[in-house]
Amino acid sequence: MPRWSRWMVRCALLYLLLGLGLSVATSVPSWVRAFAWLAAATPALFHLLVVGWATQLIFGVAYWLFPRASRPMPSGSERWAGVVFVSLNLGLSVRLLAEPMQALSAGAVWSWALLLSALLQWLSGVIFVATIWRRVKEK
Amino acid sequence: MPRLSCWLVRCALLYLVAGFSLGAWMLMAKVLSLAAVAGAWRALHAEVLMVGWLIQLAMGVSYWILPRLNEQNQRGYESRVWAAFGTLNTGIGLSCVALWTDWGALLLTGRVLEASSVLLYASAMLPRLRRLSRLG
Numbered sequence: 001m002p003r004w005s006r007w008m009v010r011c012a013l014l015y016l017l018l019g020l021g022l023s024v025a026t027s028v029p030s031w032v033r034a035f036a037w038l039a040a041a042t043p044a045l046f047h048l049l050v051v052g053w054a055t056q057l058i059f060g061v062a063y064w065l066f067p068r069a070s071r072p073m074p075s076g077s078e079r080w081a082g083v084v085f086v087s088l089n090l091g092l093s094v095r096l097l098a099e100p101m102q103a104l105s106a107g108a109v110w111s112w113a114l115l116l117s118a119l120l121q122w123l124s125g126v127i128f129v130a131t132i133w134r135r136v137k138e139k
Numbered sequence: 140m141p142r143l144s145c146w147l148v149r150c151a152l153l154y155l156v157a158g159f160s161l162g163a164w165m166l167m168a169k170v171l172s173l174a175a176v177a178g179a180w181r182a183l184h185a186e187v188l189m190v191g192w193l194i195q196l197a198m199g200v201s202y203w204i205l206p207r208l209n210e211q212n213q214r215g216y217e218s219r220v221w222a223a224f225g226t227l228n229t230g231i232g233l234s235c236v237a238l239w240t241d242w243g244a245l246l247l248t249g250r251v252l253e254a255s256s257v258l259l260y261a262s263a264m265l266p267r268l269r270r271l272s273r274l275g
Contacts, residue, residue, distance in 0.1 A: 054193060055155075065204075067140055095166075102170070111170045118166035125159030129152045136148045139140055 001064045004081035008060025011089055015052030019045060040100035051121065052092050059084060059128055066135040080131045084124050091120030140203050143220055147199025150228060154191030158184060182238045190253060191231050198223070198260055205267050216263035223263070227256035 001009075022045045025031050025038055032039050063081055068074035075081070098113035140148070161184045167173065198220075208215035230252030237246035 050188070058193075058196065065200075114166055114170045118163040118170075122159050122163035125155055129156050133149070133152060136145050136152070137140065138142050138145055 002075040002078070002081065004078065004085050005060040005064040005075070007085055008056050008063070011085075012053050012057035012060060015048050015056065015092075019048035019053060022048065036104055037100045040103040041096065044096045044099045047092065047095065051088070056088060059088070062128075062132055066132060067137055067139060069135050076131050076135065080127055084128045084131070087120040087127070088124035091117045091124060094120070141214060143217060143224065144199045144203035147195055147202065147224055150224075151192050151196035151199060154187050154195065154231075158188035158192055161187065179238055179241065183235055186231065186234055186238060190227070190234075194257070195227060198227070201264065202260075205264060206270060208267050208270060215266065219259050219263040223256045223259040226252050226259065230256060 022038075022041065026042060026045065063075050069076040094113050095117040098110045098117060101107070102110035102114055161180065165180055165184060202214065202220055207213060230249045232249075233245055233252065234249030236242070237244075237249055
């Protein structure tokens with residue numbers, strides 16, 4: 001299994017744990033009342049599971065499992081796989097922090113952080129598709 | 140990877156780009172107050188990523204990777220899975236238009252097509268799983 005695939009699967013598992021843990025926390029009304037951040041984090045929480053867990057697991061497994069790119073580099077460019085890993089996880093982590101903070105405090109810094117998060121997550125998707133596209137081929 | 144899986148996976152990848160672009164736009168619109176993020180945007184985003192990306196990718200990869208139908212290494216029921224591919228993408232297209240225009244009857248048609256596609260696909264894949272359970 002390529003190095004970045006292993007990292008993607010590990011992080012996906014962490015997001016699964018975090019996402020499920022937070023969804024338990026948001027279902028306890030007294031906790032939601034006590035921590036306003038929890039209520040404001042609902043959209044980010046959903047994305048932890050869909051992007052951080054499901055999509056990242058798919059990215060990791062696809063880099064490992066899809067037909068090889070070439071004989072010298074069977075799983076394609078390691079550098080681009082690393083960029084996908086970093087931008088997806090950085091984008092999602094920033095969102096997890098910035099989305100509730102922006103809803104609660106409306107500070108400019110959180111707005112900029114959210115914009116950065118949008119750009120990073122979008123980049124990760126586009127680069128993943130660009131790098132995996134030519135490996136989707138008939139045998 | 141068989142040709143049919145290539146088509147399913149490539150379409151799923153296109154939906155991934157579309158869904159991520161829509162998501163990034165919604166997040167930016169929220170911050171910059173470019174436009175109100177209406178429910179239709181969210182529903183479109185979910186439709187494209189859940190059905191177009193996740194379900195379609197799962198169909199493409201499982202058609203490729205699940206055990207073959209027989210000793211001749213055939214996957215079988217190819218025309219049925221092609222029909223599922225066409226039905227699924229027509230269903231997604233109709234559902235997206237319906238969500239955007241708030242057209243209830245069209246949304247129902249789209250959803251029925253999506254569900255039919257999954258039934259077609261499942262009916263083609265179950266014999267392969269039965270063979271797997273026979274082999275132990």
